[in-house]
Amino acid sequence: MKRPSERSLKILIALLSVAVILLSIITFLAKNGFSIKNILPNSIASEFSMKPIEPPPAVIIDAGHGGWEPGAINGSIQEKDITLAIALQVEKILKEKNISYLMIRNDDTFVSLEDRIKIANEKACKLFVSIHNNSFSDPSQRGVLTTYNPYSETGEDIARIMQSQIGDLCERNRDLMPRPNLYVLRYTNMPSILLEIGFISNKEDSKLLTTASFQKKCANQIVLGIEDILAKYFPDELKSSEEH
Ligand SMILES: [Zn+2]
CATH class of the missing domain: 1.20.890 (cAMP-dependent Protein Kinase, Chain A)
Structure with missing residues (x-):
């Protein structure tokens, strides 16, 4: 060499x-x-430009429907307005309690189901909570139920935890319902639940649902449910909120 x-x-x-x-x-x-x-x-x-890597939010709040898609309707009452009103109250409480969150929508815009899933999965949030109201051809039906994906390992348990906080909001506690084909439950990568809070088609429920104080009460119970779920499955999410 x-x-x-x-x-x-x-x-x-x-x-x-x-x-x-x-x-x-x-x-x-x-x-x-x-x-x-x-x-x-x-x-x-x-x-x-290198943005600091943000940790995934603890919970994603999915206000059902929106924009041109009203969801259930009863006269001038539209599901999309009620789900948004409750979701915005949830946001307020989460902020106060320092629990990290992400809103799928915080105004009256349409977001496709595919985009809702994409946002949740990309952000890798810990828990997905979708807020809806029920509707049925028989107007006497009322009450609250939590739906979950029966093929999810934790689905039923987190649904039960949530239902124990929200189940008595309207007159009838309708307990849990497995919904294997519900899009947002099926395609989210994280534990997910979909709440059916009251029946838009029922006179008493819809009257309650349009009241600001009741929307706030719903939000309070939903956040208690979220806290219970995080405490069991993702306790670190609550620890970090206590430190601030
Ligand atoms: Zn709905």
């Missing part, structure tokens, strides 16, 4: 020194909060 000449060794040492100096400068700048974004034109800087 040919021995490297003295000249090429000198070049190699010089290059290594430059690399060490550059590395030291970069480390120094990074330690002092200097971002590469500040020295690059905007168009290039955006390529380098």
